[in-house]
Amino acid sequence: MKDKSIFEIKSLDLFYGNFQALKSINMELAGGEITAFIGPSGCGKSTLLKTLNRMNDLVEGCRITGTVRLMGQDVYGGMDVNLLRRRVGMVFQKPNPFPMSVYDNIAFGPRTHGVKKKSALDSVVEKSLRDAAIWDEVKDRLKKPALALSGGQQQRLCIARALAVGPEVLLMDEPTSALDPISTGKIEELLLQLREEYSIVIVTHNMQQATRVSDRTAFFLLGEVVEYAKTETMFSMPKDKRTEDYITGRFG
């Protein structure tokens, strides 16, 4: 998967009613890597993230032209949305566990996709929680309510829940912005481990986070991708003056 393109986005325009939120986006997201989307609020980075697993489908007045391909398959060309979201999982800014037990949160996805056998569910729950680096903290309280966990634990639980359906890609929309530095550090460590098996796209307002965890960074401004480069290059020698001005805090 590494070095292969996982998402291919071509001439993508997105409108919310008359407002154009994304303008002529052309980019390839590499597999086995962490890609960071950065930019000021309202620049289109979260909108593009949601476009990758069709989370915008439910937004009224949302219109998309151009193509988004996942491993060569057209995401907007008749692909089963449930299948798409199984392959492309999402983690949100605020941890959002379901009001049920830790176990049931993780088993929810596999059950929806038809897994009924207890041993199979047990195994997927344990693997997902281990992969999300939270197994040791919750293994003795699997039947306890997930909402009783701390914020950082809840967020790792949500990552485990996303992993439970066996995705290829994880989309993360500011996954640590509601967390304290210790929990943030744990999630960042986790991202670097998950990179071995999954491709990750992360929206972040924390530029130090982008430099710490991502392989490539895309800078968005007013619905356009201004610059898309290796993270080290972007943060040491950006090509575009607008990128330089944004990351050095001259605007935004």
Add this chain to the structure above:
Amino acid sequence: MMRSRFDEQLNQLNENLIEMGAMVEDAITKSVKALKERDVEASRKIERDDHLINEKEKEIESLCLKLLLNQQPVARDLRTISTALKMITDIERIGDHAADIAEICVHLPVESHVTDIEPIAAMAKATMRMVRASIEAYVKKDLALAQSVTEMDDEVDELFIAVRQDMIALVHKDPNDGSEAFDIMQIAKYFERIGDHAVNIGEWVVFSITGIHKNTRIL
């Protein structure tokens, strides 16, 4: 507006570097004057004052580390601050060499047989020009000026060879002048090293502007 404090600190960094550069230039000027005049007291003062340059280095180092800690700089800011951290090591070594020259001057014979001190004075002048150009290039972000420092070093190397030939001739003429010739040779070597340190500074200034150090992209 939002980074006015940061910009203020970066200006402060520039001012400090200019000041440190002026301090080493002054030390070089005084060491050549002390050599010409065989002024032992002036030489001793240059040695004593070297700690002021060392303190300036510590002050700039501290400012750079604070900037790294507080501002977590990226892009041009990261290159500017990391370059300053590298530059001050070389500037401090230049100060050391000026003090080394002064130390030799203390022990030189009062009656000199080296009549033509001009090549040494020319080395001092050329190296001072290099130091000034490299720091000015940093402050003004002038790539051509930074790159010119490397070329200026050719003149210093040529002068070093000229001094060496003069000293060999002196010893051939009268082996009793060997000790003085050796001391003058050492002084010339220190100036040649000062030139090399100025070249290092120039190369880091090129990095601060282009992101490329000695033809290699570091990041």
